[in-house]
Amino acid sequence: MEEGLLVRRIREGTVVDHIPPGRAIAVLKVLGLWPPRPNGHRIAVVFNAESRKMGRKDIVKVEGYHVGEAESRAIALVAPTATINVIRNGVVERKWKAEPPEEVEGLLSCPNPTCISRKPGEPIKPRMRLRSREPLEYRCVYCGTPVRGGDVERYLTV
Amino acid sequence: MGGFRVLESFRGRDVISILDFTRRELEELFEVADEAWKLARARPLRGRILALAFFEPSTRTRMSFESAMKRLGGETLLVAGEEAISVAKGENLADTVRMLDAYSDAIVIRHRFEGAALYAAEIAESPVINAGDGRQHHPTQAMLDLYTITKLFGGVDGLTIGVLGDLRYGRAAASFLLGLTLFKPRMVYLISPPQLRPRRELLDELKSRGLRFQEAELADVLEELDILYVTRIQRERFPDPSEYEKVRGSYRVTLDMLERQAKRELKVLHPLPRVDEIDYRVDGSRFQAYFTQARLGVPLRMALLMGVLGGEA
Ligand SMILES: [Zn+2]
Numbered sequence: 001m002e003e004g005l006l007v008r009r010i011r012e013g014t015v016v017d018h019i020p021p022g023r024a025i026a027v028l029k030v031l032g033l034w035p036p037r038p039n040g041h042r043i044a045v046v047f048n049a050e051s052r053k054m055g056r057k058d059i060v061k062v063e064g065y066h067v068g069e070a071e072s073r074a075i076a077l078v079a080p081t082a083t084i085n086v087i088r089n090g091v092v093e094r095k096w097k098a099e100p101p102e103e104v105e106g107l108l109s110c111p112n113p114t115c116i117s118r119k120p121g122e123p124i125k126p127r128m129r130l131r132s133r134e135p136l137e138y139r140c141v142y143c144g145t146p147v148r149g150g151d152v153e154r155y156l157t158v
Numbered sequence: 159m160g161g162f163r164v165l166e167s168f169r170g171r172d173v174i175s176i177l178d179f180t181r182r183e184l185e186e187l188f189e190v191a192d193e194a195w196k197l198a199r200a201r202p203l204r205g206r207i208l209a210l211a212f213f214e215p216s217t218r219t220r221m222s223f224e225s226a227m228k229r230l231g232g233e234t235l236l237v238a239g240e241e242a243i244s245v246a247k248g249e250n251l252a253d254t255v256r257m258l259d260a261y262s263d264a265i266v267i268r269h270r271f272e273g274a275a276l277y278a279a280e281i282a283e284s285p286v287i288n289a290g291d292g293r294q295h296h297p298t299q300a301m302l303d304l305y306t307i308t309k310l311f312g313g314v315d316g317l318t319i320g321v322l323g324d325l326r327y328g329r330a331a332a333s334f335l336l337g338l339t340l341f342k343p344r345m346v347y348l349i350s351p352p353q354l355r356p357r358r359e360l361l362d363e364l365k366s367r368g369l370r371f372q373e374a375e376l377a378d379v380l381e382e383l384d385i386l387y388v389t390r391i392q393r394e395r396f397p398d399p400s401e402y403e404k405v406r407g408s409y410r411v412t413l414d415m416l417e418r419q420a421k422r423e424l425k426v427l428h429p430l431p432r433v434d435e436i437d438y439r440v441d442g443s444r445f446q447a448y449f450t451q452a453r454l455g456v457p458l459r460m461a462l463l464m465g466v467l468g469g470e471a
Contacts, residue, residue, distance in 0.1 A: 142273025
């Protein structure tokens with residue numbers, strides 16, 4: 001990890017690498033780590049790091065926090081290219097590419113203004129179900145309206 | 159006769175989309191609908207209460223549910239018109255549904271927001287029946303349409319069906335098309351002005367479910383059709399009123415047209431109410447089946463209510 005000069009290695013925690021540039025804060029939001037709490041985890045964020053594969057990328061390091069499978073799926077939604085590195089005792093215990101979740105609740109709003117999930121005053125969270133991975137497409141559980149590929153970012157609630 | 163044993167698989171179920179049901183279940187429903195008047199004599203739903211929550215204007219569907227419930231010996235609670243509007247203004251739908259859930263054994267709901275019925279079903283303990291949610295679903299209309307075709311032709315398989323009208327905003331047409339995917343019609347022609355073509359999601363769904371269909375012009379396919387299903391333009395769902403003005407009156411089925419081109423056995427269906435899509439001269443002709451269709455709404459809904467609310471009272 002070439003940004004090693006900027007941020008020291010962590011012994012326990014998670015490194016989310018290969019985040020599309022500009023999405024690091026969104027990654028922290030889906031992890032519930034944004035805004036940071038005064039006594040919370042130590043977090044390092046690198047914006048616009050060099051990347052051979054991507055040109056530029058963001059990186060997030062969280063000390064003392066081990067990202068799980070479900071959270072990695074939420075990360076995939078805001079950062080489809082992300083790789084997750086879980087670090088224990090100073091070594092990468094597991095590294096994987098985040099895959100988009102089958103169903104998302106609350107993270108993606110429905111584009112349809114007359115969808116019940118958009119009705120003001122209702123205790124309802126938008127729910128979207130994965131319809132296709134390639135190309136990426138979600139459909140609203142309530143009204144069937146699709147959110148496709150590049151539009152996913154537009155309808156993120158974080 | 160204690161409890162009656164009809165439509166076991168319908169018991170307590172929500173009715174949100176026509177696709178919640180299998181072909182076999184629909185066929186069983188139609189068999190019970192054939193017997194509905196006979197079964198009604200025992201007043202099987204005596205003591206049961208059906209809430210009718212119509213947040214969008216409706217006469218036909220509401221009265222058909224009301225009549226069906228009363229024929230079965232049950233009672234109805236109605237929230238409609240001004241009352242529904244003021245309820246809708248005063249509190250959220252979730253609270254209204256909780257109230258109706260407490261006062262009744264099942265809830266029929268019509269609402270202008272897509273997904274409202276599914277949302278109500280998530281909140282209510284009692285079964286929820288969707289009587290139309292925005293432009294999305296109208297499953298009991300689709301059941302009725304398929305039932306009517308079954309009565310007229312003995313089944314749906316092998317028929318050539320034209321669906322004419324507003325395929326973009328019309329929930330009846332969309333639900334009918336989804337319902338057809340459960341059967342094997344020979345061919346389904348989608349006939350609409352360019353602005354009212356079906357949304358891509360619906361076309362994707364029809365394709366992925368293996369329905370044989372294609373878009374067509376009425377004049378090119380009329381002579382092949384066994385069924386011509388006509389719908390009105392859904393004026394109230396146009397995002398822009400000037401768009402409505404552009405398409406109003408853009409299609410019309412006349413008796414001359416039918417006599418010149420259609421098969422003698424062709425039947426015209428329409429979920430009603432109509433605006434001007436069907437010439438009144440068709441009413442008295444051998445082609446007319448929309449009044450038959452409307453009449454079958456009560457026994458079909460009786461069968462559905464017996465299924466959903468059935469069993470021991
Ligand atoms: Zn929606």
